[in-house]
Amino acid sequence: MSEKVLMKGNEAIAEAAIKAGCRHYFGYPITPQTEIAAYMAKRMPKIGGTFLQAESEIAAINMVYGVSAAGKRVMTSSSSPGISLKGEGISYMAGADLPALIVNVQRGGPGLGGIQPSQSDYFQATKGGAHGDFHMIVLAPASVQEMAELTVKGFELADKYRVTSMILADGTMGQMMEPVSLDFELAEEVEKPWAVTGTKMGRKHNIVNSLFLKPDQLEKTNIERFERYEIIKQNEVRYEEYLMEDAEICIAAFGIAARVARNAIDEARKQGIKVGLIRPITLWPFPEKAFADASNKVKQIISVELSMGQMIEDIRLSVNGKVPVTLCNRTGGMIPSPEQVLKAIINANEGGNE
Amino acid sequence: MVVFDKPKALADVQMHYCPGCTHGIVHRLVAEVIDELGIEGKTIGIAPVGCSVMAYDYFNCDMVEAAHGRAPAVATGVKRANPENIVFTYQGDGDLASIGMAETVHSAARNENITIIFINNAIYGMTGGQMAPTSLPGQITQTSPYGRNVNECGFPIKVCEMLSQLDGPEYLERVAVNNVKNVKNAKKAIKKAFQNQVDKKGFSLVEVVSSCPTNWGLTPSNALKWVEEKMIPYYPLGVYKDRSSK
Amino acid sequence: MSTTQYLFAGFGGQGILFSGKVLAYKGLTDGKNVSWLPSYGPEMRGGTASCSVIISDTAVGSPIVEKPDVLVAMNLPSLDLYEERVKSGGIIFVDSSLIDRKVKRTDVTAYYIPATKMASDNNISKLANVILLGKVLKETNGFTNEQGVIDALKKVISAKHADMLEINLNALKLGRDYKGE
Numbered sequence: 001m002s003e004k005v006l007m008k009g010n011e012a013i014a015e016a017a018i019k020a021g022c023r024h025y026f027g028y029p030i031t032p033q034t035e036i037a038a039y040m041a042k043r044m045p046k047i048g049g050t051f052l053q054a055e056s057e058i059a060a061i062n063m064v065y066g067v068s069a070a071g072k073r074v075m076t077s078s079s080s081p082g083i084s085l086k087g088e089g090i091s092y093m094a095g096a097d098l099p100a101l102i103v104n105v106q107r108g109g110p111g112l113g114g115i116q117p118s119q120s121d122y123f124q125a126t127k128g129g130a131h132g133d134f135h136m137i138v139l140a141p142a143s144v145q146e147m148a149e150l151t152v153k154g155f156e157l158a159d160k161y162r163v164t165s166m167i168l169a170d171g172t173m174g175q176m177m178e179p180v181s182l183d184f185e186l187a188e189e190v191e192k193p194w195a196v197t198g199t200k201m202g203r204k205h206n207i208v209n210s211l212f213l214k215p216d217q218l219e220k221t222n223i224e225r226f227e228r229y230e231i232i233k234q235n236e237v238r239y240e241e242y243l244m245e246d247a248e249i250c251i252a253a254f255g256i257a258a259r260v261a262r263n264a265i266d267e268a269r270k271q272g273i274k275v276g277l278i279r280p281i282t283l284w285p286f287p288e289k290a291f292a293d294a295s296n297k298v299k300q301i302i303s304v305e306l307s308m309g310q311m312i313e314d315i316r317l318s319v320n321g322k323v324p325v326t327l328c329n330r331t332g333g334m335i336p337s338p339e340q341v342l343k344a345i346i347n348a349n350e351g352g353n354e
Numbered sequence: 355m356v357v358f359d360k361p362k363a364l365a366d367v368q369m370h371y372c373p374g375c376t377h378g379i380v381h382r383l384v385a386e387v388i389d390e391l392g393i394e395g396k397t398i399g400i401a402p403v404g405c406s407v408m409a410y411d412y413f414n415c416d417m418v419e420a421a422h423g424r425a426p427a428v429a430t431g432v433k434r435a436n437p438e439n440i441v442f443t444y445q446g447d448g449d450l451a452s453i454g455m456a457e458t459v460h461s462a463a464r465n466e467n468i469t470i471i472f473i474n475n476a477i478y479g480m481t482g483g484q485m486a487p488t489s490l491p492g493q494i495t496q497t498s499p500y501g502r503n504v505n506e507c508g509f510p511i512k513v514c515e516m517l518s519q520l521d522g523p524e525y526l527e528r529v530a531v532n533n534v535k536n537v538k539n540a541k542k543a544i545k546k547a548f549q550n551q552v553d554k555k556g557f558s559l560v561e562v563v564s565s566c567p568t569n570w571g572l573t574p575s576n577a578l579k580w581v582e583e584k585m586i587p588y589y590p591l592g593v594y595k596d597r598s599s600k
Numbered sequence: 601m602s603t604t605q606y607l608f609a610g611f612g613g614q615g616i617l618f619s620g621k622v623l624a625y626k627g628l629t630d631g632k633n634v635s636w637l638p639s640y641g642p643e644m645r646g647g648t649a650s651c652s653v654i655i656s657d658t659a660v661g662s663p664i665v666e667k668p669d670v671l672v673a674m675n676l677p678s679l680d681l682y683e684e685r686v687k688s689g690g691i692i693f694v695d696s697s698l699i700d701r702k703v704k705r706t707d708v709t710a711y712y713i714p715a716t717k718m719a720s721d722n723n724i725s726k727l728a729n730v731i732l733l734g735k736v737l738k739e740t741n742g743f744t745n746e747q748g749v750i751d752a753l754k755k756v757i758s759a760k761h762a763d764m765l766e767i768n769l770n771a772l773k774l775g776r777d778y779k780g781e
Contacts, residue, residue, distance in 0.1 A: 006624055006636065006755070024434060032640055050434045054427070055460035062424035062457070066431020069418045070398070070439070074431070092421050115640070176663045177621070177636035179628050196416035196432065198396035198439050207410045209419035256662070263661035337666055 004179035009147040009169060010035035010077075012180050013103055014043070016148035017075055019182055020155045021189060022101070023049035024067045024074040026060040028082060031115045032171040033105035036077040057082040061089030061102075068098040069208040071195025073155055077103035079171075080121050081112060087130035090164060094134035095210025097194075097225070099158035101151065102136070103167040105174040108333035116333025117171035117256060122310035125168045126284040133222045135229055137165040137236065138283040140254040144178035150281070156187045161232055168283060170306065172256040172335070229285075238281035239290050243269065247276030249348045250294045252315050252325075253304040254280050256335065261304045264341035273349045283311070288318040295319035300348040304341055305329045324353035361385035363394045365414050374567040374574025377405060377473065379531045380540070381412055384444070384471060387545045388415065391552060397440040398432050400425040402454075404446035405479040423454020426461035429468045440551055442469040448478045451487040451511050458513070463522040465556035469547045472513060475564040476585065483569030487511045490588055495569070514561050514594040524556035526594040530563040532581040536591070555598060563589050603656035604740065605665040608729075609682055610674025610695075612649040615729030618756065619672065620651035622733060625752035626742060627655035635663035648677055670740065672732055673699060674715075693736055695728060711735060713778055719771070727771040734775025743776055 007015070014036045017025070025040040037053065044051035050067075054060035060076050067074035078086060083104045093100060106121050108114040125138045137157050139150040147169060154165035196206050212218035243265060244250065253261040258279040268275045278294060280287050294301065300323055303312040309327040316325050328344040330336045360366065364385035371377045388394050397415040401407060403422035410417035420428040425443035433441045450458050450472050461468065477495055478484040484497040488510045492501040502510075514526045525547060529540035540562055547558035563585050565577035572580055593599075606623060608616045617638050627634040637652040652665035671686050672693045673679040679692075679699055686692055688707045697717035703710035713735050715728040737743050750769065757764050 004628065006621070006628060006634070024431070026431070052430070052434070055456050058424065059427040059457050059460065062421060062427035063431035063434070065420070065424075066418070066428040066433075067435040068431075069428070070432045070435035072435045074435075088421055089424070096419070171640065172637065172663065175638055175640050177624060178660070178663075179634060196398045196418055197436055198398065199394065199414070199416055201395040205414050206416045207419070208417070209410055211407060211419055259660075260662040260664070262659075266661070335664060338662060
């Protein structure tokens, strides 16, 4: 184990990406994720990589598209309004089955919104994020260590399944410092025979493309892609449970909300309330089974979110009406306090489910 | 003996272009240049959105289909990933000078070492004849049915003149393919634009003043005449920037 | 098993984040779990800034310090805003050269250090934050491991500014040894 250093979440993402073999970064300044670009600007020239501040988020994601088409590991990062601009490229990459890592350090929205932490891009991230039938693998770190580890995992999964991976973090995760170890096990990079690297006059030309004018062909590629998504759903669901063994109340939370929830759970346990936590680490694929199983033993699930309630819909689909699912939230850049969550737990324990 | 061969870099498929369209000529010129420079095996082409959207089927080199207007950004990515590859984009006026203007200007400003073939036919072809950023004043299109009113729609954009104001680009030339002499000049320019990239000189753009008989509502020969009489006077041919010639 | 939550607050530019970082690294060198969270945004450039630091024997939950055990106030608005939030039995450190009122709470311990004046008297006018931190470390038993303090400083002061190490250490000791009030 290497020595732990204190790093900001944003910096941990950048260094982990470099460790994962990413040598191409394209971005555009936006709070609260600019440290990623600044870190890359410093590091990339020293290791023969490319850092390019693009003219726009749109240009940046299309540069990512180009590098990915050429078979190299590549990433971009932004925050909520910038991710909306990247939507075009994200959809094209899905259509062309190109792997890449996209980081969204969320801030409050809609519109220009604010710059304080938020989780209100959950729908955008997990339901596709742009036009067309597609998904991204969405990873939700809840510590600086996970910011780093899930970055590496994000690259590996993207390459393995030819999809884009998104790190869905928030301003708190990006800005906070915690001890982090960057001693990773790295998976081997996969071969990319589909990449455009020149035919060298030795093979038929490769075409990277998302245009299928014949509807039956387009349908076929979409169905094939969703067959791949099924494999991802089977193999790549990740979540963490905390004190769920005897839990009668289940908190559902990811990212910073899960950190806040843990404080509330510890306090509630001191008061004798049997409450636990399911923390989705992959938001897509969603840990449906974990919640379905929980619904067989708990009397209520409380979704703690920094939004008007988005993940709660996936939880409700997972438990299919078996137990009430309630919301404990703040939005617009506000963060629920442990006291607020504790109140919701006590209310649930007394039988309230509003 | 005169032998007329299909260039090797051009795929042996039937193209979808309309009769009299000059895309075929320009495709051929690009393919001839790729053959002559012997670079097919390391060339990556970037197709746009527009009439040449399916150019990825027409060239034998590796190809990428880009989002509308983003070809220079995609080319930047491909080139930065593997600088030893030769990367060209093939874009129309709507793609390059309207929705993709930012990508065009900034790749030029960066002197990105790529080659851009820019087809200016003053109209949106694929979508059926709407006003383009390069449509001439007074030109009738589906979305300027009373003629392009410059007071409302603004003036056409002269891409070579505009980019020539930047310090970045290496080479900018406007050519046409409306007669044999111009086709020969166009080939020379396209070859230079690729050679510049081989020589690592940087951003080279060739604007090809082209025709669109279908959407102009003209016969192919009258369309070529319109190029001569209307287009070229507004878009003068010539070299707008050539850093290495100084 | 203990957790201590620190809140450093003052104007942007007073070195709030720096103090927090040194403290966090001190926790790390002591083998504790730590987190450091700045307020971010335009306030970093001249408005009020704050920084949450948590040092704990167990895993850190929320990194946001809402009810600090220890408050370090470097301007009046910060004391006004955060005094009420300090836990009963907590400690408040006040830069008394910039804040001319006393702590109103009677259930907390207050220390008054004229850190900004001490800094300017000693020609280290930018290090009032470090002087205050010296006192904070002293009163929270941070100096029982002095080498840990030096190691933490070394981590935070980049190699480029290695010549600043000695000056910072002296500033820490000025705060540590301050006996007034």
